[in-house]
Amino acid sequence: MTTDQVAVPSEHDLVEAGHEAPATGMGVTNTKLAMWLFLSSDCLFFGAFISTYLFYRGRPQPGPHPADVYNIPFTSVTSFILLMSSLTMVLALAAIMRGDYRRLRVWLLATALFGATFIGGQVFEFTEFYRQGFTLTKNLSGSTFFVLTGLHGAHVTAGIIWLLSLWGLATQGRLTSRDSERVEIAGLYWHFVDVVWIVIFTVVYLIPK
Amino acid sequence: MADEANPAGTATETEPRDPESAMPADEQPGTAMERSGAAPPARAEPQLPMLPGEVRPHPTPQRYVMIGAILVAVTAAEIGLYYLQGDVPDGLIIAFLLMFAVIKFALVASWYMHLRTDKPIFRRFFILGIVAAISLYLIVLTMLHVFSP
Numbered sequence: 001m002t003t004d005q006v007a008v009p010s011e012h013d014l015v016e017a018g019h020e021a022p023a024t025g026m027g028v029t030n031t032k033l034a035m036w037l038f039l040s041s042d043c044l045f046f047g048a049f050i051s052t053y054l055f056y057r058g059r060p061q062p063g064p065h066p067a068d069v070y071n072i073p074f075t076s077v078t079s080f081i082l083l084m085s086s087l088t089m090v091l092a093l094a095a096i097m098r099g100d101y102r103r104l105r106v107w108l109l110a111t112a113l114f115g116a117t118f119i120g121g122q123v124f125e126f127t128e129f130y131r132q133g134f135t136l137t138k139n140l141s142g143s144t145f146f147v148l149t150g151l152h153g154a155h156v157t158a159g160i161i162w163l164l165s166l167w168g169l170a171t172q173g174r175l176t177s178r179d180s181e182r183v184e185i186a187g188l189y190w191h192f193v194d195v196v197w198i199v200i201f202t203v204v205y206l207i208p209k
Numbered sequence: 210m211a212d213e214a215n216p217a218g219t220a221t222e223t224e225p226r227d228p229e230s231a232m233p234a235d236e237q238p239g240t241a242m243e244r245s246g247a248a249p250p251a252r253a254e255p256q257l258p259m260l261p262g263e264v265r266p267h268p269t270p271q272r273y274v275m276i277g278a279i280l281v282a283v284t285a286a287e288i289g290l291y292y293l294q295g296d297v298p299d300g301l302i303i304a305f306l307l308m309f310a311v312i313k314f315a316l317v318a319s320w321y322m323h324l325r326t327d328k329p330i331f332r333r334f335f336i337l338g339i340v341a342a343i344s345l346y347l348i349v350l351t352m353l354h355v356f357s358p
Contacts, residue, residue: 033262040335083277087273195318203310
């Protein structure tokens with residue numbers, strides 16, 4: 001072997017080592033690299049909707065306006081629940097890496113339930129806003145608010161489905177320590193929707209007009 | 210031998226890899242006295258095995274809980290600040306709210322998304338996306354006079 005040759009593990013070696021996908025030349029697996037690329041592009045996706053909301057927020061338009069209908073204590077509680085779901089997600093990852101499958105199932109289910117609680121809170125919030133006349137078609141602030149928070153809710157819902165599918169595999173004993181990276185990648189997605197909500201909660205709800 | 214059998218550096222159930230042994234001495238956790246064995250720590254935290262793409266072991270569950278407590282405290286400060294509107298200048302509130310959001314974002318990304326312990330390539334990809342989004346939309350919003358009084 002010459003000095004400029006790099007020993008890259010074969011696909012067979014990686015499958016033997018417990019990985020379904022072969023590593024890239026950078027020493028990382030394709031799935032993890034793809035998830036990070038997706039998350040990076042999703043920053044631009046959410047950035048577009050946050051910017052559009054900011055653009056229309058201060059414009060003169062018929063009421064009610066977002067600040068008139070926000071229920072900050074309620075949204076703070078749902079935000080706190082979503083934040084705590086990130087903690088249970090990393091505890092699930094730590095559990096599978098230790099081979100503690102009972103705790104893995106508990107933390108995965110807790111994360112999905114926290115996410116479902118957040119979505120339930122969002123549905124309740126949207127319903128209340130509609131009752132107060134702040135609707136998708138009332139004004140541009142309403143359109144941009146519902147599209148932004150609704151798209152985030154769709155991301156959370158996709159994450160809940162992903163977590164429940166992992167939990168289903170774990171209950172059948174089909175998710176072992178060798179599959180730790182599958183849980184880690186689901187966790188990356190879940191933490192991303194959490195950090196996006198950190199930005200939305202601050203910029204859309206808390207920052208004064 | 211473990212590395213030959215496990216070229217990706219992954220943890221298996223039968224042969225868990227000791228991540229500390231693969232690290233330079235100055236990067237290993239604990240003080241020099243603890244590493245030398247002269248004064249063993251009263252309660253050593255068990256390290257988790259490493260996954261592909263990691264250069265350091267993941268934090269322990271205790272550390273995760275500690276980060277969670279910090280996140281709760283920062284969120285409480287954020288909400289408290291919201292109720293100071295009217296008593297404190299808006300500019301100051303906005304500055305602190307943005308600072309708290311950045312702290313929470315950085316804590317989740319670095320500890321829970323493991324950007325601290327993963328290969329720098331992931332951090333670069335993510336920062337690239339964030340910087341591109343912030344730059345692009347700041348330029349657009351500035352051109353549309355969103356920040357003008």
